[in-house]
Amino acid sequence: MARNTNLRWRLPVICLVLQVAMVILFGVFMRYDIQADAHWWLEKKLKNISSDIENDFYYRYPSLQDVHAMVFVGFGFLMTFLQRYGFSAVGFNFLLAAFGIQWALLMQGWFRFFEEGHIILSVENIIEADFCVASTCVAFGAVLGKISPVQLLIMTFFQVTLFAVNEYILLNLIEAKDAGGSMTIHTFGAYFGLTVTWILYRKNLEQSKQRQSSVYHSDLFAMIGTLFLWIFWPSFNSASCFHGDTQHRAALNTYLSLAASVLTTVAVSSIVHKKGKLDMVHIQNATLAGGVGVGTAAEMMLTPYGALIVGFFCGIISTLGFTYLSPFLESHLRIQDTCGIHNLHGIPGIIGAIVGAVTAAYSSPDVYGEPGLVHSLGFGGYKADWTKRMQGSSQIFGLLLTLAMALVGGIIVGLILKLPFWGEAADENCFEDTIYWEIPEEVNTVYIPEDLTHKHPAPVVPSIPMVLPSASLIPPVPPTTPVSLATPITSASLIH
């Protein structure tokens, strides 16, 4: 099936149209919050704020930067595990996130930060926008290698829109709590992405199967992503919490849950291998499941050992999912999930929602003190007549709604992306950077060791360039003599 993957006009047009639209909409709607406005001096005076340190910037900016690093470095590099799709993994993630945060600022702004005709912009919005984009990065993981950047921008446009609607219903209408986004970010992102990839099923994808695995150094690049996600996840789950103990507690719980995930991931990864060897895919992904699983409950009084238990099981279930469930989903349900997001974000997201619901249902004044329910979680007050169990059911309802939104939205968006003119690659060209990237001919150099150069006192060219030949097939060489260190050897190096 021949496909035109030349994006020369399609990609620039969509980028420029979207960016011009952003400029106009920002011009009409976006205004600095008073804390970022030159009239902050007036606010300080009127509200009797004693110090600049009370500006929300100082409460949230360090966490924001961590979240920012997770979205761009963490997700970007995590997906570079594919041997020939590193440019696209990190580059397209960069593109979708840069567009997504702008659109998220608008969508979330209209729903949640709208005051007197304007969206009020502060670091808090930026955190929320990064959260929203994290959800699109998750979905990107399912379709990685199979869709064009044009499709990716379209998917991001719709997903951010749906995310904002879902989030508004959950957080503002039914007043569910979801600080770390187990539901709004991970469950939504995962099932949306899985539905899209299900609609976009490619039955001949095994034609590019050899490129769907990693090589040694691409796995190390991916570990950069894993580790930055892992270390900064406590900031992720705490970034949008209330000031004080809530932010503090959310960070601690996440830290503990993640630590437990690592040990159980290693344990299960070793058990499921016939010789007890570890699988890099598990270490790169399932170790993070604890962060997802503790997302909703992180800000609550989950207790330290509660956090450990969540991480304990998320690591196990996620690793088992990579081993047994993903192959099943692909072969039986036609769900081609490149990064295994179902195991890292889907199931742990649902676990997180349920843990959150249970913990919320036990958020009684006995545990928090009456003012604590307000100060830490915003419960109480207008909720004074709620029973605690009602908060639990509100959480569960939020989960179900999220799943429904993801499935219905995913089907619609998947069908839009199925239209034949978005420049997607043919089945045999998937997971391949050269489709969309100008990659220079590889030039490899051979170095003359020190000892040789000693014999040539005149300056020698230290390298001999060998341009990769245009040969289509690489001939094997008949074995002749055993290797020895003194024997010259053929040499050629390919693109890694």
Added chain:
Amino acid sequence: MARNTNLRWRLPVICLVLQVAMVILFGVFMRYDIQADAHWWLEKKLKNISSDIENDFYYRYPSLQDVHAMVFVGFGFLMTFLQRYGFSAVGFNFLLAAFGIQWALLMQGWFRFFEEGHIILSVENIIEADFCVASTCVAFGAVLGKISPVQLLIMTFFQVTLFAVNEYILLNLIEAKDAGGSMTIHTFGAYFGLTVTWILYRKNLEQSKQRQSSVYHSDLFAMIGTLFLWIFWPSFNSASCFHGDTQHRAALNTYLSLAASVLTTVAVSSIVHKKGKLDMVHIQNATLAGGVGVGTAAEMMLTPYGALIVGFFCGIISTLGFTYLSPFLESHLRIQDTCGIHNLHGIPGIIGAIVGAVTAAYSSPDVYGEPGLVHSLGFGGYKADWTKRMQGSSQIFGLLLTLAMALVGGIIVGLILKLPFWGEAADENCFEDTIYWEIPEEVNTVYIPEDLTHKHPAPVVPSIPMVLPSASLIPPVPPTTPVSLATPITSASLIH
């Protein structure tokens, strides 16, 4: 042209002399600021400071660490894109920055932090020193691969000196504003570096042209640099701003401008390629142009959509610069700009200065409130008689002065570096790590796959070392039979 690149005495001597000088000068001049001094308890008492949180450390340290990461990780890895110059890129950047910050603390200290015979040291100075060094990292990008570490240290010494003079004139004498350093850091660094590389023109540089390109994984290393620069740039532009709304606003504006740059960079990168493919050079560099362009105006009331517009155009102009202007500068003006700093720092820096001037010219009490002009920007008070337009012209004058300093300084320093005894490489050895680094003979191992080892129950050596032979020319092998998975194949791997 034979050149002696053996630095055995030159490099150690200059390093030790400089470091001893630093120790002595620090001993004579450098003292802790009261906020870092053991007498802070007294200051708190005298000034009635209620809490330790009012220590400037808590306002600025998170931003400082981000800036620090940009200088050492960001610039260092951004320059690893060259296939055979990764050690030098990241290693020499480390060296120049480590020296540069010390010298900058002194130079900036004498001009701007001098009190009663001593330089007063706090986190603020460290931020300013990192800023100054960022300017030398920019200039390094122009001469990357072509100068020795000795030349680099000399260049850093003079550039930091000139930077401090220029900055003092701009910020203290003519009282221009330049929080993110569009003028002082980027414009100065770029045009200084370009002038130096112009003086150091190498007419036979095409002899090492094959090493001046990237390979697949070196581009991924460079993306580490790009992303850390990108995510932390909001901290860069806000790190030295006034507390409160100014720091807050500078971060928001930078965040938005950078996001817009990404989309327009992708758009133009695709347009200018005949098949619509993206170029990694553009993604690595032009996506950052928005951060440069918004540098001066970030702290002002630029408005969110103003920031987007700046990023929009910087991304476009920077990408076009890489495509059309750099080749022109090299072929017609003999400016060999290895990293294309003219496109990332030069033009966007000038744009930033102009945007800053215009925004400053409209910084009226209507927008800020009278006290806001003082609180946010330090305008007013002793400037009460200034008209707003005068601030604009002060900005423009600052830009022109910066350009003049860069050109004159660059010529002088370039001529100093042209002296023949600094250990620079010959034209055919540029962009080559082995000139200055001990690189071990590559040892590559061949792995016996799982299945084979099964047949040998006794423990087998899992790897067979194959030392790269000393052959000077690598012979090609005649194609004989088609590749099949069962056929033994020659193997040798080169240095990547």
Added chain:
Amino acid sequence: MARNTNLRWRLPVICLVLQVAMVILFGVFMRYDIQADAHWWLEKKLKNISSDIENDFYYRYPSLQDVHAMVFVGFGFLMTFLQRYGFSAVGFNFLLAAFGIQWALLMQGWFRFFEEGHIILSVENIIEADFCVASTCVAFGAVLGKISPVQLLIMTFFQVTLFAVNEYILLNLIEAKDAGGSMTIHTFGAYFGLTVTWILYRKNLEQSKQRQSSVYHSDLFAMIGTLFLWIFWPSFNSASCFHGDTQHRAALNTYLSLAASVLTTVAVSSIVHKKGKLDMVHIQNATLAGGVGVGTAAEMMLTPYGALIVGFFCGIISTLGFTYLSPFLESHLRIQDTCGIHNLHGIPGIIGAIVGAVTAAYSSPDVYGEPGLVHSLGFGGYKADWTKRMQGSSQIFGLLLTLAMALVGGIIVGLILKLPFWGEAADENCFEDTIYWEIPEEVNTVYIPEDLTHKHPAPVVPSIPMVLPSASLIPPVPPTTPVSLATPITSASLIH
């Protein structure tokens, strides 16, 4: 010597047993500190705390995240320099640290944060736990490549235990000061690890010598580790200091000391090479010695030039250690120190302890003011009768005790690890990831350059997979014709 490295049951069992034990012990002992508890509102009321910003979270969280990055990204990637041990370096470091922080929270909690039957958990404990784990990461560097993950977990278990005991005696009983852990972290970790590797001496280790060196790109991965350690070290040394000037000063001193290390490392690295070339091992490691050397004294009134002097000598001594001392230790004392931790943590740690003792001995009221001694260092008060010199001797006594603990503990733990059933690799299989990791068969693809594809308008498969053959020996190929760009060339690429 055949060894069974199949960890299928041993590794899972130890991971699960340890993690279950953690859950139970956390359930029994661990409680949120009031600052992370929902009753923080009550604390604020009772203690008349005016603002949430006074929550310790905002004082320490940014530093904590930097320390966290150092432990997982910094140490993890620093050890990826080995060509075939990158997965294990970053993966096992991840595993040991994730277990270690949990066990450290308990051990340190029982000794130092125990109140009314419970351990009180806040960000401060997390910082302390990361510190403790940093010590095990140091020790890991000595045995890197030679022990199994099971041994690593056992070593971590005992080392954390001993660390907590030693730290308790130093900080709480003899009241030594050690903010950056020159003694407790670096000296202890280094000499403990060296003793363990001495006990585990492998006399035939040269059989895997070829894998004990780096390759070009593995050195670049290691530089990621180096730079993140370097930039965040100021946070490490200041993270647990008293609020205000002490934290501020500790960061400044560390920043300066590290900068000086870089220059002297470069100087000595160049001097000791016969052609003046730099050695990546030195740049990766000795540049960090200034951070270790300034650990104890960083929080004291060391003065800026004092910090420079410490870094100056640490860089020199550390580089000389790599050049001359490590080979001596290996050949004469049978200490096989894979990463050269003796040079980065051992000697600089002792230097740091001595510098700290001297600086403490001169910590008089003249320098600090009487209240400053209490506010900055906690001296005075119950120590009012101490002479300043006594603090110096308390520091020295702490150092000697640390060395004794490390040696005795290292011998015992080494003997435990010597038991033959922990799954360690045979001498000829050391430094080899495939022992413990499932590494996919390498598939390399050959790309048809642009020009060729032009001739085939039909969509072509852009890559031809070539699975690495199962051949046990790689035959060399007789040289036949000279290389030319137009000649097809054999191609095969191995695992890098």
